Amino acid sequence: MAKRRxxxxxxxxxxxxxxVVGHSVVTQFPQFLFSQTTIPFxxxxxxxxxxxxxxxxxxxxxxxxxxxxxxxxxxxxxxxxRSARALFIDCLDSSLTTLEGELGVKASHTVGxxxxxxxNLAYHERIEAVNxxxxxxxxxxxSDFGRADVILVGVSRSGKTPTSLYMAMQFGVRAANYPLTPxxxxxxxxxxxxxxxxxxxxxxxxxxxxLQQIRNERxxxxxxADIGNCQREIRSAExxxxxxxxxxxxxxxxxxxxxxTIILHETKLERxxx
Amino acid sequence: MAKRRxxxxxxxxxxxxxxVVGHSVVTQFPQFLFSQTTIPFxxxxxxxxxxxxxxxxxxxxxxxxxxxxxxxxxxxxxxxxRSARALFIDCLDSSLTTLEGELGVKASHTVGxxxxxxxNLAYHERIEAVNxxxxxxxxxxxSDFGRADVILVGVSRSGKTPTSLYMAMQFGVRAANYPLTPxxxxxxxxxxxxxxxxxxxxxxxxxxxxLQQIRNERxxxxxxADIGNCQREIRSAExxxxxxxxxxxxxxxxxxxxxxTIILHETKLERxxx
Numbered sequence: 001m002a003k004r005r006x007x008x009x010x011x012x013x014x015x016x017x018x019x020v021v022g023h024s025v026v027t028q029f030p031q032f033l034f035s036q037t038t039i040p041f042x043x044x045x046x047x048x049x050x051x052x053x054x055x056x057x058x059x060x061x062x063x064x065x066x067x068x069x070x071x072x073x074x075x076x077x078x079x080x081x082r083s084a085r086a087l088f089i090d091c092l093d094s095s096l097t098t099l100e101g102e103l104g105v106k107a108s109h110t111v112g113x114x115x116x117x118x119x120n121l122a123y124h125e126r127i128e129a130v131n132x133x134x135x136x137x138x139x140x141x142x143s144d145f146g147r148a149d150v151i152l153v154g155v156s157r158s159g160k161t162p163t164s165l166y167m168a169m170q171f172g173v174r175a176a177n178y179p180l181t182p183x184x185x186x187x188x189x190x191x192x193x194x195x196x197x198x199x200x201x202x203x204x205x206x207x208x209x210x211l212q213q214i215r216n217e218r219x220x221x222x223x224x225a226d227i228g229n230c231q232r233e234i235r236s237a238e239x240x241x242x243x244x245x246x247x248x249x250x251x252x253x254x255x256x257x258x259x260x261t262i263i264l265h266e267t268k269l270e271r272x273x274x
Numbered sequence: 275m276a277k278r279r280x281x282x283x284x285x286x287x288x289x290x291x292x293x294v295v296g297h298s299v300v301t302q303f304p305q306f307l308f309s310q311t312t313i314p315f316x317x318x319x320x321x322x323x324x325x326x327x328x329x330x331x332x333x334x335x336x337x338x339x340x341x342x343x344x345x346x347x348x349x350x351x352x353x354x355x356r357s358a359r360a361l362f363i364d365c366l367d368s369s370l371t372t373l374e375g376e377l378g379v380k381a382s383h384t385v386g387x388x389x390x391x392x393x394n395l396a397y398h399e400r401i402e403a404v405n406x407x408x409x410x411x412x413x414x415x416x417s418d419f420g421r422a423d424v425i426l427v428g429v430s431r432s433g434k435t436p437t438s439l440y441m442a443m444q445f446g447v448r449a450a451n452y453p454l455t456p457x458x459x460x461x462x463x464x465x466x467x468x469x470x471x472x473x474x475x476x477x478x479x480x481x482x483x484x485l486q487q488i489r490n491e492r493x494x495x496x497x498x499a500d501i502g503n504c505q506r507e508i509r510s511a512e513x514x515x516x517x518x519x520x521x522x523x524x525x526x527x528x529x530x531x532x533x534x535t536i537i538l539h540e541t542k543l544e545r546x547x548x
Contacts, residue, residue, distance in 0.1 A: 005377070014535040020294040023548045024345060025369045028381035036548050040535050067373065071298065087376045094368045095299045099341065102361045103279070107302035123529060130436045137408075162404045165439055169530075255397060256443075261288040261314050274297045274310050 002033040006058050006066040010051060010081065012073060015040040021091040022069030034067075042072065048080035055084040073109050122172060122273020129168035129175070129272070136176035137161055145197050148176040149269050153194065153241070154204035155180050155233045156224075157214045159251040159259060163204070166260045172272030173264065185236040190244055202263055203241040203248035208234050210252045276307040280332050280340040284325060284355060286347060289314040295365040296343030308341075316346065322354035329358040347383050396446060396547020403442035403449070403546070410450035411435055419471050422450040423543050427468065427515070428478035429454050429507045430498075431488045433525040433533060437478070440534045446546030447538065459510040464518055476537055477515040477522035482508050484526045 007026055009018035015038040026034045042048055058066045068086045072078045082088050096107050135141050136148060138161065145151055150167070152160040156179050164175035184191055194201060208230040215225035223229055241248050247266060251259050264271060281300055283292035289312040300308045316322055332340045342360045346352045356362050370381050409415050410422060412435065419425055424441070426434040430453050438449035458465055468475060482504040489499035497503055515522050521540060525533050538545060 014531050016531060016535075017294050017298045019548055020291050021365065021369060024291045024366055025373055025381075028347075028370060028383065029373065029377060029379065030382055031379065032377065038545075040539055067376065069369070073302075087372070089369050089372050091295065091369060092298055095295060095343070095363050095365060096302060098361070098363050099299055099303065102341065103303060103306065105303065105305060107299075108304055109302065127436055127530075130439065134411075134435065161408065162401055162443070165404065166443060169436070169440060169443065256401075257288050257290060261290075265314055271312075274293055 002031060004033045004035065004062070005064060006062055007034045007036045008051075008055065008058075008066055008068045008086070009036070009038040010042055010068055011038075011040050011071045012043040012077065013040065013071075015071075018069045018071045018091055021071075022067075022089075025069070025089075026067075042077060042081075043074070045076055045080045048072075048077045051081060052084040055086045059085040075109075125172040125272040126169060129172045130165065132174040133164045133168040133176065136174075137164065139178045141176070142178065142193050145176055145178075145193070145200070147174065148197070148200055149174045150176070150202055150263065150267055151194070151197055151200045152177040152204055152263075153180060153190070153201050153237075153246065154206070155185070155211070155237050157211060157218070158204045158206045159256070160204055162256045163251075163259050163263070166256045167264065170260065171264055171269070173269055180233075180237050180240070182233070185233055185240070187240075190240050190246075195244065198244060198246070201241075201244075201246045202267065203237070203246045204259075205234060205238055205241075205248055205250050207250070207252040276305060278307045278309065278336070279338060280336055281308045281310045282325075282329065282332075282340055282342045282360070283310070283312040284316055284342055285312075285314050285345045286317040286351065287314065287345075289345075292343045292345045292365055295345075296341075296363075299343070299363075300341075316351060316355075317348070319350055319354045322346075322351045325355060326358040329360045333359040349383075399446040399546040400443060403446045404439065406448040407438045407442040407450065410448075411438065413452045415450070416452065416467050419450055419452075419467070419474070421448065422471070422474055423448045424450070424476055424537065424541055425468065425471055425474045426451040426478055426537075427454060427464070427475050427511075427520065428480070429459070429485070429511050431485060431492070432478045432480045433530070434478055436530045437525075437533050437537070440530045441538065444534065445538055445543075447543055454507075454511050454514070456507070459507055459514070461514075464514050464520075469518065472518060472520070475515075475518075475520045476541065477511070477520045478533075479508060479512055479515075479522055479524050481524070481526040 009015045009022050011018045019038055039051055042051055055066055066086045068088050069091050071091050100107055152164055154160050160177035164177045167173045167175040211230040212225055212227045219225055283289050283296050285292045293312055313325055316325055329340055340360045343363050343365050345365050374381055426438055428434050434451035438451045441447045441449040485504040486499055486501045493499055
């Protein structure tokens with residue numbers, strides 16, 4: 001049986017950084033089962049004291065001290081937290097110290113402006129990209145595809161919508177998407193309105209068995225979800241895309257994050273802000 | 275004038291972790307202007323050598339060595355990268371070592387499964403949540419609001435849509451949203467179909483000046499974007515929400531990440547997976 005351990009992500013802001021670092025680290029210990037909790041907005045010694053109490057209770061319950069991944073900046077808050085019966089891991093400390101040495105200046109040690117709205121222009125572009133992707137989801141607004149940075153193309157349920165939203169939200173990229181309908185698939189070539197934007201097209205494909213599974217959850221027992229139909233649709237879609245040398249990604253075993261990163265990387269699209 | 279420095283996020287996978295850590299660190303040096311580049315999928319010594327070449331060229335161009343935030347795991351790949359004329363910052367190394375000591379086992383040092391699809395159940399819930407949020411965006415599917423985890427309520431352009439998509443994508447939370455129309459706002463209380471789900475409602479409000487700005491970009495010079503109209507709509511919306519003691523957040527100076535984290539934190543909704 002896997003050993004259990006409690007992990008807390010503690011931050012003075014959203015906790016996103018602590019979560020991301022901590023998650024990358026704990027996944028390196030597959031023999032353990034980690035129960036993970038985020039405690040955001042710990043921005044005063046009082047709040048830190050409440051967290052210490054919670055950590056100490058957890059230590060009693062578990063019979064082992066919990067692991068804390070912290071991105072706290074304020075030393076007075078950090079000091080309180082260090083008094084808990086917990087393993088305290090500072091996610092940023094050593095990187096900050098190294099960079100201070102390189103740049104020859106002290107870090108500002110103000111509470112993080114990461115994940116805040118401070119970089120207004122990049123933030124604005126991300127929100128605009130989300131609005132664009134929503135307005136150009138599922139083949140909407142095809143006449144306006146010229147404004148897109150990338151147009152994801154594939155059969156229904158191949159992963160286009162979540163990928164385009166993720167690309168918009170994280171990278172500020174205006175990602176449209178177009179579902180190849182059975183009618184499109186019966187033709188000799190991709191729809192003319194897509195071919196007008198050929199250089200922006202990116203194909204998404206998927207294994208027929210996985211597609212069947214996903215479609216069957218939506219419409220159990222339907223022709224839409226039938227394995228033969230899924231195979232035929234995918235075969236036609238891949239043929240159409242190969243014919244026009246549209247780059248293609250198989251999404252079966254990839255997360256949205258991975259798919260989006262691969263497409264961004266391969267298209268060399270410019271992202272807006274970090 | 276701000277000093278410039280090139281920063282690279284290098285990873286054997288998506289680069290998300292390196293970006294998040296690096297971004298948190300560099301924002302602590304506001305006197306510098308950092309040009310940021312992500313290089314994902316560096317998973318072989320050959321690829322690492324190509325990165326070294328790129329870094330060395332950058333060092334020549336800048337007249338200063340670039341800063342590399344790395345989450346590379348494979349020592350043979352890492353060693354190649356360390357040979358570049360760059361400051362090498364290992365984002366995970368010290369946290370990994372600390373946790374190894376605590377747990378009494380060695381890290382697996384396999385290429386990260388963070389951001390991958392491996393945790394299938396949690397991943398599936400996130401995708402389902404995105405589909406739910408899309409199908410219940412902008413007041414769609416109100417009759418099905420009972421299945422929502424949270425329902426964001428506010429006037430048009432107060433930030434509901436990107437927030438609900440972010441909550442779905444990042445936390446696997448089924449977030450619906452409902453725009454209060456001028457007709458809704460003229461009534462004595464919130465729409466009855468919303469009040470049926472009162473415990474799930476969360477209000478979003480915004481400063482009238484900011485709302486005017488956002489609406490004016492969409493429909494310049496319209497009554498919709500008129501400052502008086504924005505003020506009246508917001509006043510009515512806040513009155514309706516206060517009347518039913520709906521919790522409310524002012525989104526004016528907050529990023530989607532911050533808004534989503536605050537709502538998750540205050541509603542104590544359970545998130546699905548990390």
